[in-house]
Amino acid sequence: MSAVALHPTRCPICQTEGNAAQLYPANFDPRAFNPAVFSARRLPDRLHYRLVRCATCELVRSDPVAEAGALARLYAQSSFDYGEEVRHIRRTYGRYLARLKGPRGALLEVGCGNGFLLEEALDQGWDQVWGVEPSQAAVAQAAPRVQGRIRCDVLRPGLFAPASFDAICMFQVFDHLPDPGSLLPECLGLLRPGGRLLLLNHNVAAWSARLLGERSPIVDIEHTCLYSPATLGRLVARRGFRVEGAGAVLNDYSLHYLARLLPLPGGIKGCLLALLQGSALGRFCLRVPLGNLWLVARRPEEG
Numbered sequence: 001m002s003a004v005a006l007h008p009t010r011c012p013i014c015q016t017e018g019n020a021a022q023l024y025p026a027n028f029d030p031r032a033f034n035p036a037v038f039s040a041r042r043l044p045d046r047l048h049y050r051l052v053r054c055a056t057c058e059l060v061r062s063d064p065v066a067e068a069g070a071l072a073r074l075y076a077q078s079s080f081d082y083g084e085e086v087r088h089i090r091r092t093y094g095r096y097l098a099r100l101k102g103p104r105g106a107l108l109e110v111g112c113g114n115g116f117l118l119e120e121a122l123d124q125g126w127d128q129v130w131g132v133e134p135s136q137a138a139v140a141q142a143a144p145r146v147q148g149r150i151r152c153d154v155l156r157p158g159l160f161a162p163a164s165f166d167a168i169c170m171f172q173v174f175d176h177l178p179d180p181g182s183l184l185p186e187c188l189g190l191l192r193p194g195g196r197l198l199l200l201n202h203n204v205a206a207w208s209a210r211l212l213g214e215r216s217p218i219v220d221i222e223h224t225c226l227y228s229p230a231t232l233g234r235l236v237a238r239r240g241f242r243v244e245g246a247g248a249v250l251n252d253y254s255l256h257y258l259a260r261l262l263p264l265p266g267g268i269k270g271c272l273l274a275l276l277q278g279s280a281l282g283r284f285c286l287r288v289p290l291g292n293l294w295l296v297a298r299r300p301e302e303g
């Protein structure tokens with residue numbers, strides 16, 4: 001695998017370059033880039049870019065990062081590995097989707113994987129669902145009722161007609177975007193006036209992230225930025241959205257999946273996972289605040 005060139009990033013909120021304090025130095029070799037590293041729900045391997053916190057707006061971001069084109073190619077080839085956990089993920093995301101106010105007309109999910117949440121949205125009474133997903137492997141696994149509704153692509157201008165959606169959602173996607181600030185105007189334009197944006201992603205202000213610091217699984221090479229409810233609210237407000245609410249997410253997880261996230265030495269973790277794999281104990285489901293946040297913002301009616 002050839003080395004990937006890194007380039008400096010700009011704070012997507014206040015647009016400054018530099019102007020930030022280093023939190024952690026990078027801990028990888030640029031030759032380590034390959035599709036497996038950019039696959040959903042892979043075993044955390046603690047690889048990360050240099051992380052900094054903006055001195056003006058406190059947003060945590062990776063700096064420098066690989067160029068967007070290289071990332072797009074990696075995500076296009078990435079594998080898809082939700083496994084048994086998809087049941088719990090669907091239940092968690094579905095709870096936050098169900099709380100969205102407004103008409104259940106047309107919904108777009110950006111980074112929809114195999115479209116399991118699009119199915120959930122149909123079950124919740126949405127008339128029309130659309131998804132965008134760069135991973136060919138994920139789209140190939142979509143159920144027949146949503147397969148034709150997923151564009152194998154990244155969200156870009158011209159993919160959908162302006163003002164055609166009542167809601168746009170992104171689950172565990174927003175912190176992966178190479179240029180989050182520029183995707184928001186695209187989302188704003190795709191929403192009808194009053195339409196809602198629902199984001200669910202990691203929360204850098206959560207107790208787990210603060211406690212684990214650099215050892216937290218969210219400090220990861222896949223994450224361009226790490227948000228708190230405050231910094232994510234600032235970013236979407238800066239791009240013309242009106243924030244309706246934000247807070248901590250309660251996740252449904254199996255004990256087996258929680259064990260995967262534990263910061264344990266490889267050998268001990270391997271034994272624990274083998275013990276829980278396929279057992280009734282491993283399938284036991286818990287609802288815990290595991291370091292994610294939700295945010296709902298609206299396109300202003302006059303906007």
Ligand SMILES: [Zn+2]
Binds near residue numbers: 011012056058059
């Ligand atoms: Zn900033």
